[in-house]
Structure formats: C-alpha cells, structure tokens
Amino acid sequence: GNLNERKFLSTLVKENEVIVDMFAGIGYFSLPIAKHSKPKIIYSIELNLESFKFLTENIKINRLDNIIIPINGDSKTEVIKLSKSGVRAQLSFLVLY
Helix, strand or coil: CCHHHHHHHHHCCCCCCEEEEECCCCCCCHHHHHHHCCCCEEEEEECCHHHHHHHHHHHHHCCCCCCEEEEECCHHHHHHHHHHCCCCCCEEECCCC
C-alpha cells in the first residue's frame, strides 16, 4: 500500500474529530488515522464479511477498540443510520481508485 498517502490523510484529521470511513476494508485508512491522529472516534463501515473480520482483528491487534467502531453493513444505509442517531462526521473517506 501507499504509506505516504495514509500518513497524509492522518494529517487532515484534527483533534477530537468524528470520522466515518466508508468502505473501510481491513482498516487501510482507519488504523493509521487512529494511530497517528487524535480523532474522537472513527466509524469504520465495511460490507464484505471477510474484510470485516480482518478489520475487527486488526483493531484488536493494534489496541484501537477505544477509538474505532467497526460496522458491518452497507455504507449507504449505515451513514444514514449514524446521521439519524446524531453522529455528525467532520470528515468522511470515500476513496476511488
């Protein structure tokens, strides 16, 4: 993966921001942001069950379960649920390749 890209994204996050990482995969962006920034919380949304299993495992291995909340679901519907529950994200990641 591109380490410089992940480090750069970490610099965009301000202290105590709420982050929503849509299509989080195995935590490609969520993990370095949680490690190198000081977000209030990160909601990492991933639909693929296999990727979600690795995401939750990576969160535990890196001891980031106090910062990252993994959500197994479709980003489109989960973002609406988060919004309706009062979550106001300052920064959402949707990265297209």
